Amino acid sequence: MPALKERAVAVGRKTYELSELLVDVLGVTNPAEQLGSYFPHTVTYHPSCHGMRLLKLGDRQAGLLRGVKGLELVDLPEADQCCGFGGTFSVKNADVSSAMLADKTANIRSTGASVCAGGDYSCLMHIGGGLSRQGDGVATLHLAEILASTEQEPARVQGPAGQTVKVVVK
Amino acid sequence: MSRTQLGMPGLRPGSGNLFAEEKFPSAARRELGNTQLRKNLKHATSTIRGKRLNVTGELPDWEELRDAGSALKTAVMARLPELLESFEANVTARGGVVHWARDADEANRIIHDLVKAEGVDEVVKVKSMATQEIGMNEYLEEHGIAAFETDLAELIVQLGHDKPSHILVPAIHKNRTEVRDIFLKEMPGVDPELTDEPRKLAMAARSHLRAKFLSAKVAISGANFGIADSGALAVVESEGNGRMCLTLPETLITVMGIEKILPTFSDLEVFLQLLPRSSTGERMNPTRRCGPASPKAMDPRSSTSSCWTTDAPTPSPTRWGARPCTASAAAPASTSARSMNAPAATPMVPPTPARSAPSSRRS
Numbered sequence: 001m002p003a004l005k006e007r008a009v010a011v012g013r014k015t016y017e018l019s020e021l022l023v024d025v026l027g028v029t030n031p032a033e034q035l036g037s038y039f040p041h042t043v044t045y046h047p048s049c050h051g052m053r054l055l056k057l058g059d060r061q062a063g064l065l066r067g068v069k070g071l072e073l074v075d076l077p078e079a080d081q082c083c084g085f086g087g088t089f090s091v092k093n094a095d096v097s098s099a100m101l102a103d104k105t106a107n108i109r110s111t112g113a114s115v116c117a118g119g120d121y122s123c124l125m126h127i128g129g130g131l132s133r134q135g136d137g138v139a140t141l142h143l144a145e146i147l148a149s150t151e152q153e154p155a156r157v158q159g160p161a162g163q164t165v166k167v168v169v170k
Numbered sequence: 171m172s173r174t175q176l177g178m179p180g181l182r183p184g185s186g187n188l189f190a191e192e193k194f195p196s197a198a199r200r201e202l203g204n205t206q207l208r209k210n211l212k213h214a215t216s217t218i219r220g221k222r223l224n225v226t227g228e229l230p231d232w233e234e235l236r237d238a239g240s241a242l243k244t245a246v247m248a249r250l251p252e253l254l255e256s257f258e259a260n261v262t263a264r265g266g267v268v269h270w271a272r273d274a275d276e277a278n279r280i281i282h283d284l285v286k287a288e289g290v291d292e293v294v295k296v297k298s299m300a301t302q303e304i305g306m307n308e309y310l311e312e313h314g315i316a317a318f319e320t321d322l323a324e325l326i327v328q329l330g331h332d333k334p335s336h337i338l339v340p341a342i343h344k345n346r347t348e349v350r351d352i353f354l355k356e357m358p359g360v361d362p363e364l365t366d367e368p369r370k371l372a373m374a375a376r377s378h379l380r381a382k383f384l385s386a387k388v389a390i391s392g393a394n395f396g397i398a399d400s401g402a403l404a405v406v407e408s409e410g411n412g413r414m415c416l417t418l419p420e421t422l423i424t425v426m427g428i429e430k431i432l433p434t435f436s437d438l439e440v441f442l443q444l445l446p447r448s449s450t451g452e453r454m455n456p457t458r459r460c461g462p463a464s465p466k467a468m469d470p471r472s473s474t475s476s477c478w479t480t481d482a483p484t485p486s487p488t489r490w491g492a493r494p495c496t497a498s499a500a501a502p503a504s505t506s507a508r509s510m511n512a513p514a515a516t517p518m519v520p521p522t523p524a525r526s527a528p529s530s531r532r533s
Contacts, residue, residue, distance in 0.1 A: 056233075
């Protein structure tokens with residue numbers, strides 16, 4: 001299978017996670033200037049297990065967030081802890097998953113941020129589901145949505161259940 | 171209609187403890203309501219994680235070490251049969267006996283026969299996940315043999331008629347007040363004024379265990395590593411109980427899963443840097459790689475002194491002296507179980523360099 005391996009390696013070589021593409025390939029170091037990113041909110045950031053441990057993204061995602069105009073990034077306590085989703089884990093071990101999520105959402109609330117950002121939509125779906133049911137009005141947003149938010153076209157921040165939450169851009 | 175098998179093959183590997191009486195999700199649902207347990211776990215795991223991050227951060231090549239460990243294990247899997255046969259040949263050449271067991275039941279039967287042959291009804295144990303998985307203690311108990319755990323946390327679990335909750339920190343679910351209560355209730359001859367001060371608890375366990383070490387004729391251990399090219403076994407521990415078990419009794423039975431094989435002694439260099447730091451956030455000591463260990467790097471409280479661990483700067487005694495991690499490489503040894511009449515396992519850490527034959531001190 002050496003030929004197949006070669007092809008796999010070739011595809012792998014040009015496959016990037018979004019923040020890798022932006023930072024490493026496209027050289028985005030200042031999203032405010034280079035992309036016009038604007039998001040005037042207090043944001044905390046969940047790094048996600050596979051971004052952190054598998055892809056080893058390091059500071060790429062948080063660095064991009066810090067470069068967004070108007071955005072205040074606050075540290076998430078125990079950020080490296082899993083949110084409890086883990087794909088089918090959340091179905092097979094729903095109670096443990098929910099307990100882990102409770103720790104995660106408590107940490108998010110403790111930051112006082114109005115938005116929890118991340119680079120992994122599965123985690124954000126899980127966390128957003130928890131936050132909306134706790135009625136805290138903390139929204140979840142993908143990194144891409146925040147980077148795409150500009151002064152001309154600001155992101156509409158909505159709760160996971162579709163309800164508009166308190167951080168809607170004024 | 172054909173069925174597709176998902177997951178592990180359906181072969182039941184003997185009875186043992188591999189299949190819990192209760193499904194994990196239902197046990198979890200109940201225990202999640204135990205707030206004391208959750209508090210204990212939260213406290214203990216965050217402490218250990220913090221310690222681990224501290225000590226792994228000291229090594230600039232930590233990620234490379236992990237990759238090296240992973241590559242070694244993958245390479246071992248690719249030539250497992252050959253390595254196991256070479257391990258068996260080298261153990262046998264050094265006077266050990268290797269028994270092969272297909273499943274938990276067979277392993278337990280072999281172990282029981284070996285203990286029976288020594289005519290004893292008590293054995294001491296080094297902490298071992300393999301014996302936990304096969305349910306060895308329970309099996310031996312059914313056959314009139316008491317297996318005494320000598321690892322502090324396993325002792326707590328055993329005295330409390332409990333089950334270990336974590337492979338590295340079996341009593342992580344108990345706080346020290348609960349430990350004190352267990353000792354007061356279950357430890358013969360314990361000081362009734364025992365407090366929950368960690369040192370007092372450790373000393374109580376120490377004097378309780380000392381009598382067992384001195385009287386036991388048979389010890390049973392697991393193995394962290396089995397070295398194919400020499401037949402050596404390595405047990406990594408941090409309390410000293412392991413060394414007592416491996417040295418004092420006349421017969422040592424080691425229960426080892428076939429995946430514990432490493433090809434050569436020098437491969438330990440990678441794993442002995444990874445294991446103590448990654449498991450419980452402890453450093454292997456002394457910390458020097460290659461070349462003679464400097465007197466400063468020797469732990470005066472430890473008879474094990476060598477040079478095969480980390481690139482970290484030589485630590486001060488206060489940083490690493492409190493609970494030194496030591497590796498005992500016992501040779502000869504066996505895959506499943508070994509029995510010898512003479513004092514058999516001479517635990518030793520090889521002198522520098524790490525490649526030296528592990529059997530040099532065997533009588």
